[in-house]
Amino acid sequence: MGKTLIEISEVGPRDGLQNIAAIMPLKAKKAWITAMANAGVREIEVGSFVPARILPQLADTADVVAHALTLTNLTVAVLVPNYKGAENAVRAGVHKITIPLSASETHSLANVKRTHTQMLEEIQKITRLLKSLPKEQRPKFEGSISTAFGCTLEGPVPEKKILELATALMTAGCDEVGLSDTTGYANPVQIKRLVCAVKNTVGDDKLTGLHLHNTRGLGLANALAALEVGITTLDSSLGGLGGCPFAPGASGNIVTEDLVYMLESMGLDTGIDLNKLLASRQIVQSALPGETLFGFIPEAGLPLGYEMV
Secondary structure, eight states: OOOOBOEEEEOIIIIIHHTSSSOOOHHHHHHHHHHHHHTTOOEEEEEEOOOTTTOGGGTTHHHHHHHHTTSTTOEEEEEOSSHHHHHHHHHHTOSEEEEEEESSHHHHHHHHSOOHHHHHHHHHHHHHHHHTSOGGGOOEEEEEEETTTOBTTTBOOOHHHHHHHHHHHHHHTOSEEEEEOTTSOOOHHHHHHHHHHHHHHHOGGGEEEEEOBOTTSOHHHHHHHHHHTTOOEEEEBGGGOOBOTTSTTOBOBOBHHHHHHHHHHTTOBOOOOHHHHHHHHHHHHHHOTTSOOOOHHHHHOOOTTOOOO
16 A cells, blocks of 8 residues: 655745745746756646736746646646636636635735625636636636634634635635635644534535645644645645735745655655755745745754655
8 A cells, every 4th residue: 555645735936935025037936846846746836817016026927837837747826816817827728726715804805805705706707717618628726715724914713704615615616625824823723623624514525735834833733733634735835935915924834845854754655855855945045045945854954864764
């Protein structure tokens, strides 16, 4: 019997870059994505189709997508805030679209300038667009519930609201839902409770992925808790870059390097060559010399005699 496969979805080129002032050159983005794909990363969120005036760091997403589509065995994913973004994503030929629906309506208005009702209307329009495409050309459509575990603008978010929104996303036509700890509020007990509740509400196979932040140091603990209740896809960012520019204090994605090390050390299979992944940090550091990259494994190194088990 083979090892359990856990998919790492690398979000650095989108979530990592949107939260810093510097703009990474297109050539460096292409090199970074290529290096990660060569290391065995099978899904990369390469950008977001948002207006350049809002996030100039991601203005070249169409060009990044075009490059990523030339790489083999790679799922090319993007984030879209609305129908227009989805149109651009479809035109670019992406494999997966994620749209954020904030559990906190205050955050939704700050992040995408829309209420829950307005966002669900956008999602319904996107569903109609995708259904108009030949089946083989339709990207997977994920509705991700942001601030699912708490919000820096509203505080605690009632779990009942999360279940209502998860149901609404599936009704509006999403293929699956995701949960995002946008502000780093979650703890392992809460992770287990909410994941189980959402799975029981929309179906076990309709929630497979989480987007976790390490803002308060619980990122890996929350990831482990998620695995224990059936999550098989975890978002992370090389060097821990990223956060949400529209949620005060929401810094710090899980460090991909540390996550891969933990999972592989446990005997789980990520399909990622950790040494190649570590080497890819040099591309990011060279292109963003003023940015701090995080991670315990890059700092401490691999243990003597370490092998992927």
